[in-house]
Amino acid sequence: MLPKYIKIGPIKYPITTDQKQLEHRDALAYIVFDEPEIILGETKSQTKNAAHLFHEIQHGVFLAANMDKGKTEEEVTACGNLWLTILLDTPDMLEYLMEIRDGKT
Numbered sequence: 001m002l003p004k005y006i007k008i009g010p011i012k013y014p015i016t017t018d019q020k021q022l023e024h025r026d027a028l029a030y031i032v033f034d035e036p037e038i039i040l041g042e043t044k045s046q047t048k049n050a051a052h053l054f055h056e057i058q059h060g061v062f063l064a065a066n067m068d069k070g071k072t073e074e075e076v077t078a079c080g081n082l083w084l085t086i087l088l089d090t091p092d093m094l095e096y097l098m099e100i101r102d103g104k105t
Contacts, residue, residue, distance in 0.1 A: 002049070006038070006057060009064035013038045015053065031056040033063060050088075054080035 005014045013036045021039050022030060028041045029052035038056045043049055058080035062068040087094060099105045 002040070002053070006060075008057065008060035011036050011060070011064070013060060015040065017042055028052050029056050031059045033060075050084055051081060054084040056080075058083070 002015055002017070005012050007013070013031065015038045017040045019042050022028065022041045028043070030039045031037070032039065038053065038060075040049060040052055040056075043052075055077055058076045059068070061079075062071055062076070096105075
């Protein structure tokens with residue numbers, strides 16, 4: 001199940017799926033900075049959905065860190081895919097982070 005939102009720095013981005021909004025952007029997913037929102041297209045693959053989501057999150061991370069100027073889509077994709085792979089391939093890391101969040105460590 002998709003998360004309802006993600007916080008990047010102090011900004012909360014609702015996550016929605018709306019293929020019609022993406023059609024005129026010629027994109028599979030899109031992050032809106034002015035009215036914070038991440039819009040995902042509809043794909044049959046949850047892995048592709050996750051990759052598109054992490055790509056848009058990475059755009060938001062670069063913006064929040066004032067590192068968004070001059071980044072290519074290939075750089076954004078590579079960073080997003082690396083973070084997604086780290087989290088998918090290291091489930092213990094997610095458990096560890098949840099323990100920290102819940103004050104169990």
